[in-house]
Amino acid sequence: MKISVKAKKAYDVYIEDEIFSLKDYLDLKKRYFVVVDSNLPKEKVELFKKELKNSSFYYLEAIEENKNLITVEVILEELLKQNFSKSDFLIGLGGGIIGDIAAFIASIYKRGMNYIYFPTSTTAMIDVAIGGKNGVNLLKSKNIIGTxxxxxxxxxxxxxxxxxxxxxxxxxxxxxIKMAMLFDKDLFELFLKKDFKNIKEIVTRSLKIKKEVVEKDEEDLDYRNLLNFGHTLAHAIEASSDYAISHGEAVSRGILLDTLNQDLKDKLETIFKSLKIKYDYKLKIDKIKQYIYSDKKIKDEKIRISLLEDLEKYIVKYVTIDEYIELLKEGVSHGF
Ligand SMILES: NC(=O)c1ccc[n+]([C@@H]2O[C@H](COP(=O)([O-])OP(=O)(O)OC[C@H]3O[C@@H](n4cnc5c(N)ncnc54)[C@H](O)[C@@H]3O)[C@@H](O)[C@H]2O)c1
Structure with missing residues (x-):
């Protein structure tokens, strides 16, 4: 299965049940620098080591605390010391943290080197795989530096x-679930039916949605912002908890808040409960507030938020940060 993305640069996304050789995807004679998630099973990484002979492997622990400019500098120095050129390839092999760091490095090393991504987590396959966004955290802000x-x-x-x-x-x-709510009612139905294991279908349908959005607005100037549904609050929750609350747990709370329809909120809660996703933790608004002020989406002191009236029925609003905090307080007082 292949999805072709036709954005400012065209690229293909291959979706396979299992890969036993890399030769159909990579030119094995080229030189690769592979940034590897240190939690991956040895036998899966072995395939890369066996087939990419003339290459380097850099293992990195996938924690948000490593998603910073220090890690970026260390890896850039490695690339330079080992004489990697622009025409060599950098590979990201891991979940979203490894993907964001590796893609950022590839985008700035010698003003941009070739980058290939092998996503290994559900987040990475469903979301990070398409769109070209990368980056690292700085001070209180998540993904604030990137391209x-x-x-x-x-x-x-x-x-x-x-x-x-x-x-x-x-x-x-x-x-x-977020993409299904915005653009694919039928996919949402699949979640309601607790059909979570049909992962190929979930990944493929999510990526088709992401492709459509990215092809319309790759630079995130307007339309792509819709995918930020639930994420303004989510990023603030994650950062203010020092990343003790995971991205998925934070986004689940964010989309609950940005959903206006009570029946849909109830359905969402049912889905989160059956997936054992923690979403009903206590929110400390005063702490979260500081992080919302440093959100990268703020322009002219306003935040663009997407709210959902019903499945596939979104509205877009521009609110000041104070108005957003009020919305948040209101949501929290109603239990969200
Ligand atoms: N660039 C984008 O478009 C985009 C989109 C969504 C999220 N993100 C970023 O992605 C990150 C979250 O990604 P994530 O959920 O993949 O988290 P992650 O990278 O932290 O991975 C989750 C955990 O699973 C482990 N892991 C990954 N694949 C594994 C595998 N196959 N086997 C065993 N362990 C494995 C990791 O080591 C880690 O401990 C966040 O930093 C978020 O900001 C980026």
């Missing part, structure tokens, strides 16, 4: 998910 640079290719090997811990697997599905 939008499309990869050369993305290769999804669904069998990586066999080793993904259940909590991360389920958390990653929240991004698919």
């Amino acid at each position: 939008i640079t499309p990869p050369c290719k993305v290769v999804i090997d669904l069998s990586f998910l066999n080793s993904l811990p259940e909590k991360h697997y389920n958390n990653g599905l929240v991004e698919a």
